[in-house]
Amino acid sequence: MPNWCEGTLKVRGEFADVKRWVEENLSVYRTEIENGKRNQIKDIDGVEVIDYDGEEIEVNVKETAHIKGTRRHFVQQGVYITSGCAYYMVLCMKFKAAWEIDAEPFVEMSREYNVDFRLYGCERGEEFSQEIIVEKGEIADRSKTHYTDYVWDCPFPNLGG
Template identity: 30%
Template sequence: MPNWCVGTLRVRGTKENLTKFVLEGLQPVTYFGSETEALKFDNCGCIECKRCWIKGTYRGFVVDSHVYFDDLKDEDVTTIGLDTEFAWGISAEELLNSCKRYNVDMRIHAFERGMQFNQIIEIIDGKITKDEEVEFDDYDWNCICPNIGG
C-alpha cells in the first residue's frame, strides 16, 4: 500500500480544452484498477468522477470530484479543481505531457504526511515553471496542512 500524496489539482484552460481533458484524459477505474464506464455529461451538464486514473501518470487519481461548466462558451478560460491522490509522489513530467496534449495549465500543492513532505508543481503554457519538494524539520508544526495525505 503506497503513501498518498494528496492535493487539489487545479487545471486551467478553455472550456473546450478542459472538457477534452476530463472526458479523454481521465479513465474511470475501480479501487483495484479495473476500468469502468467512460465519463460523460449527466442531464444537468455535470461530469462526475468517483475514482479516475489520470492517463499517463503512475498511479495518479482524481477522487470524488465533479465538474460543471455552467454557461461558458467553448473559448472562455476557466479553472477547475480536482481532488487528487498520487502514489508516493507526483511526476511533473507526466503532468506536463497532459498539459501539452490538452493545451491546459496545471498547479498543485500536495501533502504527504507519511514521508513528511509537500510537492508544489506548476505548469503554464507547456513549461514546468515550478517543481519543488518541500521537506520539514518538524512536519506537524511547520506544514500548513499536516493531517492530509500519507
Template identity: 35%
Template sequence: MPNWCKGTLRVRGTKEDLTKFVLEGLNPVTYLGQELEPLKMDGLGRIDCERCWIKGTYRGFVVDSHVYFDDLEDEEETTIGLETEFAWGISAEELLQSCKKYGVDMRIHAFERGMQFNQIIEIIDGEITKDEEVEFDDYEWDCICPNIGG
C-alpha cells in the same frame, strides 16, 4: 499500499480544452484498477468522477470530483479544481504531457503526511515553471495542512 500525496489539482484552460481533458484524459477505474465505463457529461453539463486514473501517470488519480461545465464561459480561460492522490509522489513530467496534449495549465500543492513532505508543481504554456519538494524539520508544526495525505 502506497503513501498518498494528496492535493487539489487546478487545471486552467478554455471550456473546450478542460472538457476534453476531463472526458479523454481521465479514465474511471475501481480502487483495484479495473476499468469502468468512460466519463460522460450529464444533461446539466456535469461530469462526476468517483475514482479516475489520470492517463499517462504512474498512479495518479482524481477522486470524488464533480465538474460543472454549464457554469463555464465558452471562450474565457477558467480553472477547475480536482481532488487528487498520487502514489508516493507526483511526476511533473507526466503532468506536463497531459498539459501539452490537452492545451491546459496545471498547478498543485500536495501533501504527503507519511513521509512528511509537500510537492509544489506548476506547468504553464507547456513549460514546467515550478517543481519543488518541501521538507520540514517539524512536519506537524510547520506544514500548513499536516493531516492530508500519507
C-alpha cells in the same frame, strides 16, 4: 502499499480544451476476478461530464479515477464544477499520487490538450509538501518542502500518509 501525496489538481484552459482533457484522461476502473485472474475493466459511467451550454462543466467522479498517462495519480471521488472568466476556465479537484507527484505526464498533457496544471500535495509519511505548475507545456515552477515538524509547519497536515 504506497504513502499518498494528497492535495489539489487544477486544470486551466479554454472550455473545450478542459472538457476534452477530462473526457479523455479520467477513467474509473473496477476489478473483476474470472478464473482466478484479476482484470481491470474500464467503467464507462465512472466519470460523467455535464456541459452547461459551453460556459461551465460539472464533473462527477463516481469513484477514484486514474489519470491517463500517469503511473499512479488519481482524482478522488466527488462532484467538481468549473469556475471561469471570459478568457479561461479552471477545474479544481481533489487529487492523490503514490509517493510523490510526477510532473512529466502533466507536461505532455499540457502540450497535447493546450491546458495548464497546478498540483499541490502533502505527504505525511515522509513529511513533505510539493507544488508543481505546468504552463504551456513547460514546468513553470516546482518546489518540494521537507518539514522537521510536519504537523505544525505543513499547511494541511491531515493530508497524505
